[in-house]
Amino acid sequence: MQKTCAIKITDLRFGWRKNLPEVLHIPEFEVDRGERIFLRGASGSGKSTLLALIAGVSLPSSGDVEVLGNTINRINGSGRDHFRSDHIGFVFQMFNLIPYLSVLENVALPCHFSRSRKQKATASGISLHDEATRLLQHLDMAHADLLHRPVTELSVGQQQRVATARALIGAPEIIIADEPTSALDSEMRETFIRLLFQECDATGSTLLFVSHDKQLESLFERHVTLEEINTARQGVN
Amino acid sequence: MATLYLAIKSLLNRRFTVGLTLLSIALSVSLLLGVERLRVESHNSFANTISGTNLIVGARSGAINLLLYSVFRIGDATNNISWKSYQKFADHPMVKWTIPISLGDSHKGYRVMGTNQDYFRHYSYADKRPLALAEGLPFEHVYQAVLGHEVAKKLNYTLGQKIIIAHGAGKTSFTMHDDKPFEIVGILKPTGTPVDRTVHIPLEGIEAIHANWVGGREVAGLKISADEALEKELTPKSITGFLVGLKSIIATFRVQREVNDYRKEPLLAILPGVALQQLWDLMSVAENALFVVTILVVSIGLIGMLTVMLAGLNERRREMAILRSVGARPGHILLLITGESFLLSLIGITLGLLLLYTSLFFAQPIMESQYGLHLQISLPSLREYLILGLVGTSGLIIGLIPGYRAYRYSLTDGMNIRL
Ligand SMILES: Nc1ncnc2c1ncn2[C@@H]1O[C@H](COP(=O)(O)OP(=O)(O)O)[C@@H](O)[C@H]1O
Ligand SMILES: [Mg+2]
Numbered sequence: 001m002q003k004t005c006a007i008k009i010t011d012l013r014f015g016w017r018k019n020l021p022e023v024l025h026i027p028e029f030e031v032d033r034g035e036r037i038f039l040r041g042a043s044g045s046g047k048s049t050l051l052a053l054i055a056g057v058s059l060p061s062s063g064d065v066e067v068l069g070n071t072i073n074r075i076n077g078s079g080r081d082h083f084r085s086d087h088i089g090f091v092f093q094m095f096n097l098i099p100y101l102s103v104l105e106n107v108a109l110p111c112h113f114s115r116s117r118k119q120k121a122t123a124s125g126i127s128l129h130d131e132a133t134r135l136l137q138h139l140d141m142a143h144a145d146l147l148h149r150p151v152t153e154l155s156v157g158q159q160q161r162v163a164t165a166r167a168l169i170g171a172p173e174i175i176i177a178d179e180p181t182s183a184l185d186s187e188m189r190e191t192f193i194r195l196l197f198q199e200c201d202a203t204g205s206t207l208l209f210v211s212h213d214k215q216l217e218s219l220f221e222r223h224v225t226l227e228e229i230n231t232a233r234q235g236v237n
Numbered sequence: 238m239a240t241l242y243l244a245i246k247s248l249l250n251r252r253f254t255v256g257l258t259l260l261s262i263a264l265s266v267s268l269l270l271g272v273e274r275l276r277v278e279s280h281n282s283f284a285n286t287i288s289g290t291n292l293i294v295g296a297r298s299g300a301i302n303l304l305l306y307s308v309f310r311i312g313d314a315t316n317n318i319s320w321k322s323y324q325k326f327a328d329h330p331m332v333k334w335t336i337p338i339s340l341g342d343s344h345k346g347y348r349v350m351g352t353n354q355d356y357f358r359h360y361s362y363a364d365k366r367p368l369a370l371a372e373g374l375p376f377e378h379v380y381q382a383v384l385g386h387e388v389a390k391k392l393n394y395t396l397g398q399k400i401i402i403a404h405g406a407g408k409t410s411f412t413m414h415d416d417k418p419f420e421i422v423g424i425l426k427p428t429g430t431p432v433d434r435t436v437h438i439p440l441e442g443i444e445a446i447h448a449n450w451v452g453g454r455e456v457a458g459l460k461i462s463a464d465e466a467l468e469k470e471l472t473p474k475s476i477t478g479f480l481v482g483l484k485s486i487i488a489t490f491r492v493q494r495e496v497n498d499y500r501k502e503p504l505l506a507i508l509p510g511v512a513l514q515q516l517w518d519l520m521s522v523a524e525n526a527l528f529v530v531t532i533l534v535v536s537i538g539l540i541g542m543l544t545v546m547l548a549g550l551n552e553r554r555r556e557m558a559i560l561r562s563v564g565a566r567p568g569h570i571l572l573l574i575t576g577e578s579f580l581l582s583l584i585g586i587t588l589g590l591l592l593l594y595t596s597l598f599f600a601q602p603i604m605e606s607q608y609g610l611h612l613q614i615s616l617p618s619l620r621e622y623l624i625l626g627l628v629g630t631s632g633l634i635i636g637l638i639p640g641y642r643a644y645r646y647s648l649t650d651g652m653n654i655r656l
Contacts, residue, residue: 048652051652052653055562055652058651077566077567081564081565081566085563085564085565086564090652092559092562092652095555096559097559098559099250099556100247100249105246109560109563110563110564112239113239113563113564113565113569166563
């Protein structure tokens with residue numbers, strides 16, 4: 001049996017509204033399993049929109065989005081939500097955390113919505129709490145004093161690492177990072193990305209990393225620009 | 238379960254605004270229930286003031302006025318009725334018993350009522366409960382008095398003490414019948430009715446203290462001592478009114494008509510139950526207005542909650558987007574936001590109940606002593622549960638408004654996080 005791609009897009013079209021010009025038209029785009037891919041695009045070019053389509057939060061007006069062998073746009077709404085929570089971990093630009101939950105609760109959050117991720121997280125017989133602590137430890141975030149601080153008091157860099165631990169918990173097959181470093185200063189950027197690589201390797205996750213920052217490109221084994229794969233004529237931004 | 242946990246954590250995170258919202262809901266709920274309690278209790282105590290009496294007879298005036306002065310000791314009779322008329326109906330073949338009453342004097346703000354021993358035999362309240370003495374005996378002699386429970390308790394009176402009756406009903410009456418003191422021979426058990434606030438003396442006692450009075454005025458220079466007064470004819474010439482017990486209630490309307498049609502004197506006979514209902518109806522306008530106001534207060538509490546929830550929603554779009562990204566469905570978002578409001582109303586209701594019982598606990602002795610109203614500290618009544626259920630349901634329905642908005646947001650925003 002042929003191994004399926006992590007992400008496979010065919011002839012995708014998407015516009016936010018009928019009367020607005022199309023934002024995306026992607027004839028073909030594939031990401032292999034285990035790949036670490038850097039997707040670059042100018043701000044407003046439609047990167048986040050593409051990610052929402054891959055995550056099944058938005059639906060294409062035509063074409064197919066296949067994730068881990070499942071044509072996600074053919075699944076119903078709650079099925080897509082399930083699929084997303086089971087298989088995809090997210091890191092966003094900033095303010096990634098739920099302000100009223102503790103660091104550990106934030107990390108464990110996906111396991112409350114996904115049984116499979118909870119099972120994977122606790123497979124080795126350890127508690128969710130311990131698994132969250134272990135991941136934070138890997139990201140150098142497990143100091144007792146950090147764990148008990150309200151998440152709103154953490155620095156942006158610390159918040160991003162907590163968000164990364166949350167994306168990684170329960171080892172989802174795909175990690176999607178939407179400009180996770182744009183709020184970080186340049187030294188921290190590289191440290192953060194290396195940590196991210198290390199953890200994705202440990203879980204064998206595919207990493208789709210999105211940014212407008214050309215400097216980071218060289219760190220990745222594969223990089224594409226949205227303009228290369230997107231043939232939709234964008235309005236002037 | 239996870240959603241409930243999130244809702245609780247999110248509420249805790251906004252302790253201050255949530256606390257204020259809870260306070261306003263709790264206060265309004267306890268106000269609503271408190272007003273409801275007062276209404277029920279006062280209605281009960283009201284309906285319990287007199288029972289077993291078929292007719293109340295007095296000089297012709299308004300039915301409510303007659304009820305007020307004869308039963309509630311409020312206001313005054315416009316006129317007396319003659320002893321002859323009283324006797325005529327006391328001897329009526331349909332009449333089983335009568336209790337003559339004579340009002341107009343007071344003791345330290347408490348009304349003094351002249352009556353006879355039939356009062357202790359036949360008067361009843363609540364569920365045909367007769368009067369009972371806590372101490373002593375009914376009066377037998379002219380200068381003896383039996384006190385209502387509250388009078389004795391408030392003024393610290395014991396058996397054997399002598400009291401002076403003041404002329405007129407005011408608290409600060411200037412003319413005292415101080416030449417003819419009355420000995421306390423009995424103290425009644427509490428009844429929760431105006432009887433508790435009454436000083437009872439024999440009709441002859443009323444006559445005796447007014448022996449040197451003519452036409453409502455003390456005759457200047459005329460001194461008649463207590464003993465001299467006993468020598469006089471002490472059967473009253475007139476009384477304020479009388480209560481009637483009939484041999485058969487079927488005769489009620491017949492006897493009432495006979496009294497009302499009595500030629501020799503303008504009399505009025507009323508049915509206590511009917512007059513009580515009339516009086517209650519009169520008050521129910523105010524009572525309903527009060528109820529509407531408290532309902533409005535509760536609505537304001539809930540609208541306050543809606544405002545808080547809606548105001549917080551926009552800044553929570555980010556939170557919802559994050560939740561969506563970790564797998565929360567739009568339904569979860571609806572549940573979370575609506576659940577928060579529902580939770581708020583439930584906690585508000587619980588706090589309101591707590592507040593109600595705390596204030597009942599403190600208000601009970603005050604209401605009892607100041608207004609003779611016994612507030613029962615009992616579990617909520619069916620009606621109260623219904624009211625609470627209605628408040629809770631309103632909270633849920635109101636919670637659907639921000640809930641639905643959040644649901645719409647989460648559908649349109651998806652995971653898009655806007656700054
Ligand atoms: N919810 C939305 N409704 C309408 N238009 C949107 C929405 N989200 C994004 N857009 C538009 O789609 C385009 C692409 O946005 P986005 O994917 O966020 O860009 P990027 O992530 O590359 O900065 C922009 O022109 C933006 O204005
Ligand atoms: Mg973006």
